[in-house]
Amino acid sequence: MVSNISKTQILSIYKSLLRESEKFSNYNFRSYAIRRVRDAFKEHKSLTDKNLINKEYQFAKDNIAIIKRQVVIGEMYKTEKLVIENQQ
Amino acid sequence: MFRIIYNITHSYLNKTINRILQQENIIVMVLPGNRKISNRADNDKFSLKHEEIGRPLYFDAQATTPLDPRVLDAMLPYLVSYHGNPHSRTHTYGWESEAAVEKAREQVAHLIGADPKEIIFTSGATESNNISVKGVARFYAPRKKHIVTTQIEHKCVLDSCRALEGEGFKVTYLPVGPNGIINLQELEEALTPETSLVSVMTVNNEIGVKQPIAEIGAICKKKKVFFHTDAAQALGKIALDVNAMNIDLMSISGHKIYGPKGIGALFIRRRPRVRVEPIQSGGGQERGMRSGTVPTPLVVGLGAACEIAEREMKYDHAWVEKLSQRFLDKIYSKLTHVIRNGDLEQSYPGCLNLSFAYVEGESLLMALKDVALSSGSACTSASLEPSYVLRAIGTDEDLAHSSIRFGLGRFTTMDEVDYTAEKTIKHVERLREMSPLWEMVQEGVDIKTIKWSQH
Numbered sequence: 224m225v226s227n228i229s230k231t232q233i234l235s236i237y238k239s240l241l242r243e244s245e246k247f248s249n250y251n252f253r254s255y256a257i258r259r260v261r262d263a264f265k266e267h268k269s270l271t272d273k274n275l276i277n278k279e280y281q282f283a284k285d286n287i288a289i290i291k292r293q294v295v296i297g298e299m300y301k302t303e304k305l306v307i308e309n310q311q
Numbered sequence: 312m313f314r315i316i317y318n319i320t321h322s323y324l325n326k327t328i329n330r331i332l333q334q335e336n337i338i339v340m341v342l343p344g345n346r347k348i349s350n351r352a353d354n355d356k357f358s359l360k361h362e363e364i365g366r367p368l369y370f371d372a373q374a375t376t377p378l379d380p381r382v383l384d385a386m387l388p389y390l391v392s393y394h395g396n397p398h399s400r401t402h403t404y405g406w407e408s409e410a411a412v413e414k415a416r417e418q419v420a421h422l423i424g425a426d427p428k429e430i431i432f433t434s435g436a437t438e439s440n441n442i443s444v445k446g447v448a449r450f451y452a453p454r455k456k457h458i459v460t461t462q463i464e465h466k467c468v469l470d471s472c473r474a475l476e477g478e479g480f481k482v483t484y485l486p487v488g489p490n491g492i493i494n495l496q497e498l499e500e501a502l503t504p505e506t507s508l509v510s511v512m513t514v515n516n517e518i519g520v521k522q523p524i525a526e527i528g529a530i531c532k533k534k535k536v537f538f539h540t541d542a543a544q545a546l547g548k549i550a551l552d553v554n555a556m557n558i559d560l561m562s563i564s565g566h567k568i569y570g571p572k573g574i575g576a577l578f579i580r581r582r583p584r585v586r587v588e589p590i591q592s593g594g595g596q597e598r599g600m601r602s603g604t605v606p607t608p609l610v611v612g613l614g615a616a617c618e619i620a621e622r623e624m625k626y627d628h629a630w631v632e633k634l635s636q637r638f639l640d641k642i643y644s645k646l647t648h649v650i651r652n653g654d655l656e657q658s659y660p661g662c663l664n665l666s667f668a669y670v671e672g673e674s675l676l677m678a679l680k681d682v683a684l685s686s687g688s689a690c691t692s693a694s695l696e697p698s699y700v701l702r703a704i705g706t707d708e709d710l711a712h713s714s715i716r717f718g719l720g721r722f723t724t725m726d727e728v729d730y731t732a733e734k735t736i737k738h739v740e741r742l743r744e745m746s747p748l749w750e751m752v753q754e755g756v757d758i759k760t761i762k763w764s765q766h
Binding site: 247250251252254255259262286289290292293296297302303304305306307308309310 | 364384626724727730
């Protein structure tokens with residue numbers, strides 16, 4: 224049984240993914256996560272197959288859980304900032 | 312213990328020298344001239360100031376890579392909750408760990424197009440290389456006592472070969488061209504009926520060149536010689552298929568593909584069967600080829616890293632290519648006399664080995680303190696000797712001393728590349744301005760024609 228995923232649901236998970244990615248304390252992980260999320264949604268923008276959309280939606284949900292957990296761990300063992308962050 | 316006395320007058324000089332010379336073990340350096348020497352830098356041009364604060368940027372992706380958070384996420388349950396020994400067959404703890412290990416085996420196998428049964432877990436690519444080279448050579452020793460490898464292999468392959476030479480094996484170290492790639496004809500000519508193994512690394516760790524693996528595999532198949540490749544630097548970065556490329560043994564490393572350190576794998580073909588003499592004796596785990604309890608969390612990490620690498624290979628490659636192109640464009644637009652070591656086309660873009668002529672590599676590394684860089688492989692970074700890889704591709708001694716390796720990866724950002732390029736340009740210019748050699752080059756003197764007198 225494949226349920227229809229609405230546009231608002233997709234937009235909402237996209238925004239949450241970006242919001243969670245912003246929280247990575249590690250500069251490189253943060254930059255990568257934001258870039259990867261943006262590019263993944265851009266890449267799958269024209270997806271019409273319901274099954275594929277469902278699969279990608281599930282993948283996004285799995286990843287948001289990973290990001291949330293890893294943000295917490297990263298926060299626990301964070302280091303001083305990189306030279307490049309101190310410059311900006 | 313030394314003392315510097317500045318600007319002494321002539322009469323004072325004679326007195327001082329007479330007194331000093333009465334002491335033992337002393338070196339006196341007198342710089343005559345009417346210009347007064349000062350230790351206060353009058354201009355900032357040559358002074359080395361580090362005004363930036365913070366951790367250095369990481370540009371050494373060939374030495375190791377950071378653990379991907381997704382990999383850590385996969386590993387954590389096996390570090391926290393599931394502690395069973397995967398070889399325990401009598402209870403749930405063992406079964407769940409075994410299931411995780413077998414899943415990881417599938418993930419690794421899938422990335423290289425192998426069968427899961429053909430993957431054995433080791434402690435890293437060094438161990439995999441040792442098992443391959445020594446294991447195959449020793450097993451087939453009664454009939455075949457010859458091995459072919461290249462001059463630019465990783466230290467662990469070369470050292471294994473050296474050990475075999477001590478046991479009476481013959482080893483051919485194939486030379487490479489100035490671009491770092493082996494000559495296939497030379498390889499074919501080196502193979503004899505005595506040859507049991509050819510070992511050629513897929514992507515070189517220092518100069519990033521890709522060897523023609525498929526072609527080498529075809530030659531080895533034709534000559535019925537086993538083909539081993541060290542793919543530590545290539546896996547997950549370029550597409551590899553053990554069947555299409557006729558690879559019989561392949562070494563894999565976890566920490567070069569954003570996985571954990573201390574884990575690696577060895578692909579070892581089952582059909583036709585490749586047999587190795589195990590190095591480690593014990594409980595007969597991993598089909599008897601590598602005894603020792605398989606470390607479940609690390610194996611799960613390697614599996615996750617392989618799965619991510621397979622999914623992200625195209626995306627990562629495009630990103631790294633974009634970054635490396637941007638870096639090179641920046642460097643070339645501002646600096647002349649920069650030589651990229653290794654083949655320009657047949658190489659992995661994430662490994663840029665550049666020689667900045669008339670600049671001493673170590674000085675540049677010191678100046679670029681806020682970027683984590685290396686002049687070559689991490690294994691040899693403690694010595695000031697120029698790398699044997701650069702020597703093998705025929706790089707001049709002076710250029711080999713001025714080479715730096717820039718390693719880009721999945722987590723490198725555009726801003727980091729810009730920062731590093733700008734810093735590199737600034738410091739290369741600064742160091743060159745200090746160099747009398749650079750001044751001579753600017754005046755049109757060919758440095759190579761100078762006969763340096765020795766006193």
